[in-house]
Amino acid sequence: MSQIHAPVEYPEISAQRPTSLLGSLRNGVHRVVVALTIALMVCMVIDVAIQILYRYVLNDSLAWSDELGRYLFLWVVFMGGTMGVKENLHPSFGSVVHSLSPAGRSVFIMLGRVLTLGFCMDLLILSLKVMPTIATAVSPALQFPMSYLYLIFPIFSILSMFYTICHLWEDRRGIPAWGWLLGVVALGAVVCMSVLNAHLHLNFPATLVVLLLILFALGVPIAFVLGITSLGLLFMTNPIPLTIIPQRMFLISDNFSLMAIPFFMLTGALMQVGGVAERLVRLASVLIGWVRGGLGYADIFVSAFFADISGSAVADTAAIGSVMLPGMVKRGYDKPFATALQSAAGTLGVMIPPSITTILFAVTANVSVVTMFLASFIPALLVIVSFAVVVFFTAKKRDFPREPKPTRRELWEAFRGAFLPLWTPIIILGGILSGIFTPTEAGVVAVFYTLIVMAVTKQLNVKSFWHAMVDALHGTSKTMLIVASAFVLGWLLVVSQLSQTIANSLFSLSHNVFVILIIVNIFLALVHVVLESSSTILLIVPILMPILGSIGVDPIHFGILLLINSAIGLLTPPVGVILYIASGITNIRVETLARAVIPFILMLVVDLILVIIFPGIVSFLPNVLGH
Numbered sequence: 001m002s003q004i005h006a007p008v009e010y011p012e013i014s015a016q017r018p019t020s021l022l023g024s025l026r027n028g029v030h031r032v033v034v035a036l037t038i039a040l041m042v043c044m045v046i047d048v049a050i051q052i053l054y055r056y057v058l059n060d061s062l063a064w065s066d067e068l069g070r071y072l073f074l075w076v077v078f079m080g081g082t083m084g085v086k087e088n089l090h091p092s093f094g095s096v097v098h099s100l101s102p103a104g105r106s107v108f109i110m111l112g113r114v115l116t117l118g119f120c121m122d123l124l125i126l127s128l129k130v131m132p133t134i135a136t137a138v139s140p141a142l143q144f145p146m147s148y149l150y151l152i153f154p155i156f157s158i159l160s161m162f163y164t165i166c167h168l169w170e171d172r173r174g175i176p177a178w179g180w181l182l183g184v185v186a187l188g189a190v191v192c193m194s195v196l197n198a199h200l201h202l203n204f205p206a207t208l209v210v211l212l213l214i215l216f217a218l219g220v221p222i223a224f225v226l227g228i229t230s231l232g233l234l235f236m237t238n239p240i241p242l243t244i245i246p247q248r249m250f251l252i253s254d255n256f257s258l259m260a261i262p263f264f265m266l267t268g269a270l271m272q273v274g275g276v277a278e279r280l281v282r283l284a285s286v287l288i289g290w291v292r293g294g295l296g297y298a299d300i301f302v303s304a305f306f307a308d309i310s311g312s313a314v315a316d317t318a319a320i321g322s323v324m325l326p327g328m329v330k331r332g333y334d335k336p337f338a339t340a341l342q343s344a345a346g347t348l349g350v351m352i353p354p355s356i357t358t359i360l361f362a363v364t365a366n367v368s369v370v371t372m373f374l375a376s377f378i379p380a381l382l383v384i385v386s387f388a389v390v391v392f393f394t395a396k397k398r399d400f401p402r403e404p405k406p407t408r409r410e411l412w413e414a415f416r417g418a419f420l421p422l423w424t425p426i427i428i429l430g431g432i433l434s435g436i437f438t439p440t441e442a443g444v445v446a447v448f449y450t451l452i453v454m455a456v457t458k459q460l461n462v463k464s465f466w467h468a469m470v471d472a473l474h475g476t477s478k479t480m481l482i483v484a485s486a487f488v489l490g491w492l493l494v495v496s497q498l499s500q501t502i503a504n505s506l507f508s509l510s511h512n513v514f515v516i517l518i519i520v521n522i523f524l525a526l527v528h529v530v531l532e533s534s535s536t537i538l539l540i541v542p543i544l545m546p547i548l549g550s551i552g553v554d555p556i557h558f559g560i561l562l563l564i565n566s567a568i569g570l571l572t573p574p575v576g577v578i579l580y581i582a583s584g585i586t587n588i589r590v591e592t593l594a595r596a597v598i599p600f601i602l603m604l605v606v607d608l609i610l611v612i613i614f615p616g617i618v619s620f621l622p623n624v625l626g627h
Contacts, residue, residue, distance in 0.1 A: 022166060023170075026086070026163065026166045029159070029162065030083070030086050030163075033083060034083060036079065037080050038469045038470070038473065040072055040079060041473060042469075043072055044069055044076060044259070044262070045263070045266075047065055047069040047072060048065075048069050048259070048263075048441060048444040050062065050065055051065045051066060052437070052444065052445070063140075063141040066256070067140065067142050068142060069256075069259060070253040070254065070256065070259070071144075071149055071253055073252070073253055074149070074250065074252060075152050076473070077480040077481060077484065078152045078153070078156040078481070078484075080473040080480075080481075081156060081160070081223070081477045081481040082156055083470075083474065084474060084477045084478055084481065085116070085159075085160045085163045085164060086163040086166075088167075089474055089477075089478055090221035090222065090224070090477075090481065091478060091577065092112070092216075092220060092221045096108070096217040096218075097217075097218075103174075103176060106174040106179070107175060107179035108217075110168065110179055110183055111179075111183055112219045112220040113168055113171075114186050115190055115215065115218065115224065115228060116160070116220060116224045117161055117164045117165065117187060118187045118189075118190030118191050118228070120156075120157040120158075121190075121194075122191060122193060122231055123157045123227070123246060124153070124154050125194045125195070126153075126194055126242055126243050126245055127150055127154050127157070127246040129243050130243050130246050130247060131147045131150050132147075134146045134147055134150065149250075149253075150250065153246045190228065193231050193242070194231070194242055196235075201236075202236045203237070204233065204238075205501065207233060211233070212229055215229065222482055222535050223481040223482045224485070226482065226485035226486050226488070226535070226539075227245070227485040227488065230485070230492055231245060233489075234492070238495075238496070240495075245488050248487045248488040249488060251487055252480065252483055256438070256440055257359060257362065258360075258480070258483065259440045259443075260369075260439040260440040261356050261359060261479060262443075262472060262473075262480075263443025263444050264356060264443050264446065265356070265472040265475040266472035267424075267447050267450050268316075269467075269468035269472040270447065270450040270454060270464075270465075271421070271450055273471075274450065274457065274460070274464065275459050277302075277320055277322075278323050279417045279418040279421055280302045280418055281302050281323045281324055283302075283417070284298035284299075284301050285298050285403060286411055287406075287411075288301070289402075289403030290403050290404065290406070292395050292396065293394070293396075293400040294402060295324070295327065295328050296328070296338075297388055299320065299324045299328070299338075299341055299342055299345050300341070300345045300384060300387050300391065302324070303316050303320045303342070303345035303348055304352055306349075307348045307349040307351075307352040307355070313346050313348070313350050313357075313567075313570055313578060314577060314578070316345075316346045316348065316349035317342060317343065317345075317346030317578050318581055320346070321339075321342040321346065321585045322585055324342060325585050326585075326586075329586065331403075332400065333400060333401075335586050335588055336588060336593060336595075337596055338586070339582045339585070339586045339593050339596065340582075340599075341390075341391065343570075343571055343578045343579055343581075343593065343597050343600070344387055344390075344597060344600035344604075345387060346570070346581070346582065347383075347566075347578060347604075348380060348567075350533065350563050350566050351376050351379060351383060351563050351567065352376065352377075353373035353376060353428075353432070354428055354432065354439060355373075357533050357534070357537065357563060357566055358559070358563060360533075360537050361541065361559045361562060361563070362559070364538055364541045364542065365541055365545055365555050365558075365559060367555050367556060367559065369432075369439050371556055372556060372559055372560075373429070373432060373433065374621045374622045374625060375557075375559070375560055375619065375621065376560055378618070378620060378621060379560050379563075379607070379617055379618060382607050382610065382617065383564070386603035386604070387603065389603065390599050390600055394599075420456060420457070421453060423449070424446060424449060424450065427442075427445060428442050429442075431445060433625075451465075479534050482534050482535055482538065483534065483538060486538030486539060489538075489539065490538055490541075490542040491542075493539070493543055494542050498543055502543060502547060506519065506520075511551070513552065514612060516548075516551060516553075517553065517558075517561065518612065520544060520548070521561060521565055521612070524540065524562065525568060525569070527540060527569075528565060528566065528572060529569070529572055533566035533570070536562075536566065536569070537562065537566075554615065556619070561608065561612065564604060564608045564611065565608065571597050571601050572594075572601070573590060573591075573594050576594075
């Protein structure tokens, strides 16, 4: 799942044989970083496992273990973030870059990298300014010097700067002299922000929009867009010290629920390399493949089931699509429809617990993760049924084939092969919803159970474990680096009282709750055209929640609407990452796939309208179960 590149296609250098001392040094440093980050991730898993053991077996608690886990998480995120910089994996908005001539594209890519370099230099300067101010501070439980913990920011900055300079050096021949001149000016402008103390007192909303538009157009990775925008806003509109940036980024270590994300990422990656997807596909195919269009239904159901394990739409699409799509095309399903179906089915990873997107919303909106999980079940079922309706009518119209009815032996073999993986979502959701485990603890339990399944099925070896760890770290860093940057910008949006300005604009249009929800969802749909789900949640939710709360909108209801809207965004070019993953599997043009996926988008819009009109779809299960 982490092999899918961002919409901006940077020149690929990571797979090339090193042709210089710099290239050899870069690859050597990268190997050390990967090994160290994997070691940190393993320590984090073991640490939470120890917490579970003490809490439920020894009936005791370890305050130092909780603190250690959170600080390991901080280091994993930022060390993994450097891996993403080296491999060009951090997502970005690439439509403007792709529309340019080769010379213009190379200049824009260079400018994007120069601005990334500038922000890393600023973060290095600011974090070094913070460290002396906390020289005597220690962590509560471990009594560990806080200045040592803040070392991750200089390390992240230096490594990211090094990798970015390597990229710039490799690309230097294709960039004209005037492009380099622009790059020097851009770098100087960004770096000066952390050195100078001038505040221009410009209009906050206008500055925000201008900065975002320029940085997105240049194809700067979204995590760095948010960081540079925060830096620019503080420099130009607000007298707050710039050292708030590393301090706010540090706060990702204060939220235990966010630690669930790398664990579910790791579970999904282990399931993918362990052949679990193939076993689930086989079971679904023999159960329902014999009806007309049966492989289409099987694709939806097995994607829903795998989403119940991985929590990731990207992992779902990559794992199930790589197994289902070749088989569907071979059996007579036309390639555009089969790819569109898998793209749509992959979005179930956004809605079905333990969805990483759901966890992010719950943390950002300060609502219960468990309540969000419960609330998402019926809407997710509604989406599954709506996708099945599309398959039904399409299969009938195009006369899709039926698979032979399975024999009892085939049923038994398929069930036996999938028996152990079938217990994974029961363990995850059963533990969370019953209150036995927190989502983070359930993620660790899922990791260990998956390792047991892989060992029993003889799929566990050093190579598969290493690949799964690297994939999980790539996925975690892409998401969490955006979260860390958004912690800064989201706080600035709240401090600036931008919510009140937007609220006044909305209320000038209507005071009707349903009308405002429709307007908000249209706005979110437009935002999702240029931003992926995590960025949208972290940027927009802090602004909209106070507004919607003031008119009586349940935050859980709004959260489910946002999840469905996010699913639409995943299927909408140019940032619809699911389209890029699925089209890469079947080798069809994204433009062709974008047309084929329209029926599924329309069904999601219908689902969205139904959930707006009938909020009981969301509240029924939480109310019944007392959440």
